[in-house]
Amino acid sequence: MRTLRRLRERGILGINRRNLDFTLRWNERRLYPLVDDKLQTKRLLDAAGIPAPKLLAVVREHFEVRELPARLEALGSFVLKPSRGAMGNGIVVVVARDGEWLLRPGGRRMRMPDLQYHAASIISGLFALSGHADAAMLEERLVVHPDLAEVVSDGVPDLRVIVYRGVPVMAMTRLPTRRSGGRANLHQGAIGAGIDLAGGRTTRAVQGTEPLRRHPDHGRPLLGRRIPGWDRALEIAVRATDRTGLGYVGADVVVDAERGPLVLELNARPGLAIQVANGAGLRPRLRAVDDAWRPGLGVADRVARGREIARAASLRLAS
Amino acid sequence: MTRAVLLVGGLLVLAGTSLFLWKATVLDLPVIPSRVEGLWRVELEILARGGGRRGSVRAALPSTGPGQVIFDETSAAERLVFAIRSEDDQRTGVWRGRFTGAHRIVHSFRVELSELEVPIPDEPMEPPESVRKAFSRASAELPAGAPDVRAILEPLGLPRPSDAAGRLRMLFGFVADEIATAETGSEDALLTLGAREGRPEGKVRLLVTLLRAAGVPARPAVGLRLPAEGSPERVVWAEAWIAGSWVPAFPVEGVLGRRPEDVLLLRSGSLGLVEATGVEAVTSRHLALRELLRPEELGAMMVPSQPVLASLSLYRLPVGTQAALRGLLLLPLGVLVTAIFRNLVGLRTFGTFMPVLIAFALRYTSLATGLLMVAGVIALGIGGRLALERLRLLLVPRLAILLCVVVLVVTGLALTGRTLEGRAFFGGVLLPMVILTMLIERFSVTLAEEGVRSALVQAGSSVVVAVAVYPLFRSSFAEHLMFGFPELVVAIMGVLVWIGGYTGYRLADVWRFRSLARTAELEP
Numbered sequence: 061m062r063t064l065r066r067l068r069e070r071g072i073l074g075i076n077r078r079n080l081d082f083t084l085r086w087n088e089r090r091l092y093p094l095v096d097d098k099l100q101t102k103r104l105l106d107a108a109g110i111p112a113p114k115l116l117a118v119v120r121e122h123f124e125v126r127e128l129p130a131r132l133e134a135l136g137s138f139v140l141k142p143s144r145g146a147m148g149n150g151i152v153v154v155v156a157r158d159g160e161w162l163l164r165p166g167g168r169r170m171r172m173p174d175l176q177y178h179a180a181s182i183i184s185g186l187f188a189l190s191g192h193a194d195a196a197m198l199e200e201r202l203v204v205h206p207d208l209a210e211v212v213s214d215g216v217p218d219l220r221v222i223v224y225r226g227v228p229v230m231a232m233t234r235l236p237t238r239r240s241g242g243r244a245n246l247h248q249g250a251i252g253a254g255i256d257l258a259g260g261r262t263t264r265a266v267q268g269t270e271p272l273r274r275h276p277d278h279g280r281p282l283l284g285r286r287i288p289g290w291d292r293a294l295e296i297a298v299r300a301t302d303r304t305g306l307g308y309v310g311a312d313v314v315v316d317a318e319r320g321p322l323v324l325e326l327n328a329r330p331g332l333a334i335q336v337a338n339g340a341g342l343r344p345r346l347r348a349v350d351d352a353w354r355p356g357l358g359v360a361d362r363v364a365r366g367r368e369i370a371r372a373a374s375l376r377l378a379s
Numbered sequence: 380m381t382r383a384v385l386l387v388g389g390l391l392v393l394a395g396t397s398l399f400l401w402k403a404t405v406l407d408l409p410v411i412p413s414r415v416e417g418l419w420r421v422e423l424e425i426l427a428r429g430g431g432r433r434g435s436v437r438a439a440l441p442s443t444g445p446g447q448v449i450f451d452e453t454s455a456a457e458r459l460v461f462a463i464r465s466e467d468d469q470r471t472g473v474w475r476g477r478f479t480g481a482h483r484i485v486h487s488f489r490v491e492l493s494e495l496e497v498p499i500p501d502e503p504m505e506p507p508e509s510v511r512k513a514f515s516r517a518s519a520e521l522p523a524g525a526p527d528v529r530a531i532l533e534p535l536g537l538p539r540p541s542d543a544a545g546r547l548r549m550l551f552g553f554v555a556d557e558i559a560t561a562e563t564g565s566e567d568a569l570l571t572l573g574a575r576e577g578r579p580e581g582k583v584r585l586l587v588t589l590l591r592a593a594g595v596p597a598r599p600a601v602g603l604r605l606p607a608e609g610s611p612e613r614v615v616w617a618e619a620w621i622a623g624s625w626v627p628a629f630p631v632e633g634v635l636g637r638r639p640e641d642v643l644l645l646r647s648g649s650l651g652l653v654e655a656t657g658v659e660a661v662t663s664r665h666l667a668l669r670e671l672l673r674p675e676e677l678g679a680m681m682v683p684s685q686p687v688l689a690s691l692s693l694y695r696l697p698v699g700t701q702a703a704l705r706g707l708l709l710l711p712l713g714v715l716v717t718a719i720f721r722n723l724v725g726l727r728t729f730g731t732f733m734p735v736l737i738a739f740a741l742r743y744t745s746l747a748t749g750l751l752m753v754a755g756v757i758a759l760g761i762g763g764r765l766a767l768e769r770l771r772l773l774l775v776p777r778l779a780i781l782l783c784v785v786v787l788v789v790t791g792l793a794l795t796g797r798t799l800e801g802r803a804f805f806g807g808v809l810l811p812m813v814i815l816t817m818l819i820e821r822f823s824v825t826l827a828e829e830g831v832r833s834a835l836v837q838a839g840s841s842v843v844v845a846v847a848v849y850p851l852f853r854s855s856f857a858e859h860l861m862f863g864f865p866e867l868v869v870a871i872m873g874v875l876v877w878i879g880g881y882t883g884y885r886l887a888d889v890w891r892f893r894s895l896a897r898t899a900e901l902e903p
Contacts, residue, residue: 063889066896076722077882149829184775186824247833269894332888336895 071341073332078308082346086225086307087328094304095326099143099195108303110296111322113139113314117198125179129172137201140179142187144194150187151243152178153201153216166214166242202322205315207288211235213277215242219255219287219313219321221297222330222342225353228294228366229345231255232337233262233287238277246333251275253282254338257370260290264339293321294363300326302359310334344376345369384880388873395870402864406683412671412859417640419605420670422487422698425653425663429478434657436484439601439646440470446495446638450674452488459484469646478658487698489670489677492605494640499548500622503541506596510620514596520568521584521599523591527569537593546593547619547626547635554586554630579615579631580650586617586630596620600627600647603665604639611643611667618647666698671859680863693862701862706742706852708861711871713738713848718878720847725887726840729821734844740814741845742852750842756815757838759784760822761831781819 067074073082094100105112116138117131132138141151152175154162161169181187182196208217215236222230232252236242239249246252251272253265265272265282274281287293297311300323310330313321335341348369357365402408427436440463443449454461459476474484506515517523535553538545559576568584571577577585583599590597597619603611616638618625625647627638638644645652655661672680681694693704713735720726720734728734741749763781772780818841825834851857861867 063893063896064884067884067889067892070895072884072888072892072895074882074884074888075725076885080880080882248830266894269891271894333891336892339895341895 067341071343071345071347072335073342073346075332077343078332082224082308083329087309088305091305092328095306095309095328097144098141098197098325101326102197104303105300105323108299110300110303111319113202113316113322113324114200115197116200118143119179119183119196119198122180122183125176125183128176128179132172132198135198139199139201140175140182141197141199142182142194143197145182145187150178150182155201202314202319203317205288205317205320207286208233208315209317211275211280211282211285213238213275215240215250216244216314218244218324219293219297219315220330220334221294221311221313222334223298223301223309223311224346224349225307226298226302226357226359227349227353227362227369228257228298229349229369230334230338230340230342231257231294232334235265235275235282237267237275239267246331246337251282252333252337253285254334254340255287255290256374257294258367260287261285262287263374264337266336269336288315289320291363294366295359296321296323298359298363298366340373344373348372380877380880380882384876388876388880391873391876392870393873395866395868395873398866399864399870402683402688402866406679406685406688408679408683408863409672409676410860410864412855413673413676415670415673417492418489418670418672418674419492419643420487420489420668420698420701421603421605421611421643422485422666422668423653423663424666425474425484425486425661427478427482427484427655427658427661428480429482429658431477431479432657433476434478434655435473435475436653436655436658436661437474438472438484438486438653438663439651440472440486441488441490441602441643441645442468442470444468444644445497446493447643448491449488450491451677452486454484454486456484457482467648469648485697489674490643491674492640492643495627495638497624497626497636497638499544499626499636500624501544502622503543504622506620510596514598514620515591515594517588517591521588521591522569523588525569525588527572528588528592531572532589532592540594543595543619543621546595547590547621547628550586550589550593550595551628551630551635554582554589555633555635558582558585558630560631582630583615583617583650586628590617590619598625598648599650600644601650601652602642602644602646603667605641605643605667605669607669611665613652613665614642615650666702668698668702671855693865705858705862706739708865708868709852709857710735710739711868712851712857712861715871715874716848716851717844718875720840720844722878722881723885725885726844727837728841728844729818729825729837733818733821734841735848736814737818737841737845738848738852741849746846746849750846752815753818753838753842753845755788756785756818757822757835759788760819760826760834764823764826778820778823781823782816785815785819 094104099118102112102115116135119125119128136157137155139151139153145151153165155165156163158169160171162172162175163169179196182194185194187194202216204216211217212235217233217235219231219233221228232254234244234246235251235253236244237249237251241248244250249267251265251267253262255261256263262283262285267276273283293313293315297313300311301309304326306328310327312324312327314324315321352365403410423438425436425438441447441449454472456474459474459482462473462475464471464473472486522528535549537549557575558571560579560582561576562578564574564577564581565571566578566580566584568581568588571581571585587597587599597617599615600618601613601615604614605611616627616629618627626636628635653661653663670677677694681692682689683692693701696704714732717728717732717734721728737753759781763784767777767780822834822838825837
């Protein structure tokens with residue numbers, strides 16, 4: 061009972077309220093394909109000139125799978141992923157080649173026929189949200205910005221920003237670990253590190269619900285790290301969600317060493333673990349957005365408003 | 380929760396419960412079933428097809444007698460005249476008329492069964508002339524004079540003729556122990572004797588023939604075994620006249636001097652249940668439903684003092700429809716439990732209603748069998764994935780292969796299941812099959828999409844919810860409550876509206892965010 065009261069006092073958002081008051085209310089069902097289908101998202105981002113990983117090829121039909129080796133010939137590294145995948149499932153990253161072997165992160169490797177089978181599985185809809193036929197996307201492999209890359213031992217860390225009615229309200233970075241198998245998935249053991257929206261630094265880190273100060277794989281400190289390109293990351297996250305028409309979105313951003321922040325994908329049902337990573341509830345911030353909302357504000361104004369709200373919320377928490 | 384949700388939910392709950400309370404208090408309808416034993420509703424359905432000629436259909440009807448009370452009998456038939464003929468305590472329903480096209484005849488009654496003990500009198504008594512004449516002679520069906528029959532009687536060393544009880548015991552022992560029961564055997568007395576095995580009818584005819592040959596008046600009898608769940612089974616036995624009483628003898632079951640409490644006598648003297656003349660084809664079947672209420676309570680449920688309700692009573696529907704509705708009306712309770720587990724507790728289950736469907740499938744088997752089946756499916760899902768992964772098959776054919784394996788396993792069980800819980804298992808195998816197929820699909824897809832751990836967690840939660848729902852689906856109280864008071868479905872809808880508008884924490888949220896409730900945790 062006391063736990064319940066505490067959670068309520070701290071404004072922790074539960075699943076039921078997220079569904080009823082936010083996703084159901086602000087995200088129109090018909091707009092979901094825009095974010096569930098990464099090809100549509102990509103088209104949307106390209107049209108708006110928002111930076112995103114380059115799309116190298118799309119494989120839609122089974123006969124195209126046979127041509128895959130020829131199409132990949134010129135590429136040393138790439139990422140193969142399902143267009144409608146969920147939670148990072150079905151993604152294969154190839155970092156280099158060694159004869160007939162395709163080398164994957166973490167010292168794993170596979171042959172071309174394995175990759176073709178994987179592409180066929182993607183097309184059959186094995187990894188799709190609904191199990192319907194899907195398309196396999198080939199994307200450029202990003203080189204993670206060294207500031208972030210040094211925190212992880214393996215895999216691609218990303219940034220997750222919750223954008224509510226065009227205002228960023230909370231953010232974290234997801235750091236893969238050996239336990240998560242190189243995936244930036246908190247359920248599978250990746251670290252979630254809360255980011256102070258105003259300052260762009262990590263403030264708190266958790267694995268599961270356990271708070272951490274150092275990375276469990278190599279012991280490097282996790283807190284107080286500056287996120288490279290933070291201002292730009294917030295700006296493109298907000299611009300990307302503006303294009304979708306959705307009101308409650310989780311934007312996933314990767315910071316590339318050369319190109320800076322890129323929007324990887326958007327999520328219409330963002331998870332709630334971000335609250336644990338930040339040690340703060342979403343509700344006060346969402347309420348503040350509702351109270352201060354005015355139509356016609358530009359992206360910069362809204363980002364500034366989001367930072368103010370986050371700062372006020374953390375000050376209130378500290379007092 | 381918004382005010383609209385609160386209000387709509389409240390109205391529905393109020394409407395449902397107030398109608399329920401009115402029926403329970405003002406009309407005084409029974410809310411708690413009184414746990415009656417041995418009360419059934421039985422329905423005989425006959426389908427006859429004729430080519431325009433006059434004809435008749437005759438069916439054996441049970442009478443009130445020792446061990447059984449028949450009441451509340453109704454009969455319905457299109458374009459036919461119905462009459463009941465009674466001779467020597469045996470009632471026969473006769474439907475006459477011109478048979479053109481298909482005719483459906485339904486005769487239903489309620490019966491209260493109790494075990495019938497007939498002690499075998501040991502003092503000798505000469506049977507009266509009428510009994511001897513009717514039940515001692517040989518016939519084509521009961522060839523008591525045949526040489527084979529005489530030949531088998533002599534080496535048995537029967538007691539002296541005045542010891543009818545002793546002769547009965549000896550002949551009963553011979554047929555029960557020396558003659559095997561086989562579904563592939565014969566129904567004829569002499570063929571059964573020659574092969575030393577026969578169908579139940581063959582064994583009963585043989586016993587009656589031997590008794591008659593040994594000078595003990597005897598007759599065959601036929602009736603129904605009424606199960607707690609499922610359709611009734613035809614059962615045959617012999618009756619021997621010993622010193623004034625008809626002693627039942629069940630050579631297949633090995634029961635002598637007693638009629639089990641679940642056996643209803645339909646006819647004695649012959650094994651025929653339905654006969655017809657002047658029609659082209661006739662089929663018949665018996666349906667039975669276990670009653671949960673005492674006869675007077677049933678009366679109140681069927682004809683409440685309120686005329687509108689009386690015309691709406693589900694208790695007046697045909698037996699088959701009632702049986703289906705009794706299952707159907709339990710579903711809202713099941714989905715309510717599922718909604719509680721998913722939205723208030725926060726368990727992740729397969730699909731939305733998979734747990735309800737699993738529980739519904741379990742209803743047709745025992746809990747242990749059902750859970751074993753679910754575990755088997757999960758093992759098959761994982762095993763099949765491991766085995767088929769090397770072959771690199773596409774999703775749909777791979778699932779289809781798993782389904783073929785399930786079919787083979789069920790077929791294999793059918794071979795071994797004859798000795799196990801065979802009947803219970805195959806009584807309702809179709810529905811569980813469909814549900815298991817869906818389970819396989821959900822499980823395999825989750826396995827591929829989210830990994831073994833997540834698939835097992837979801838399978839586990841689905842089973843937990845199914846096991847929570849299962850007792851409701853098996854409870855005769857819940858069944859009576861929902862069937863007798865279907866307005867409760869409206870109340871359940873109201874509660875579902877409330878749950879649907881509940882924005883508070885789930886139990887799983889509290890667990891996930893428990894660290895955020897501790898003050899010290901938040902210090903950086």
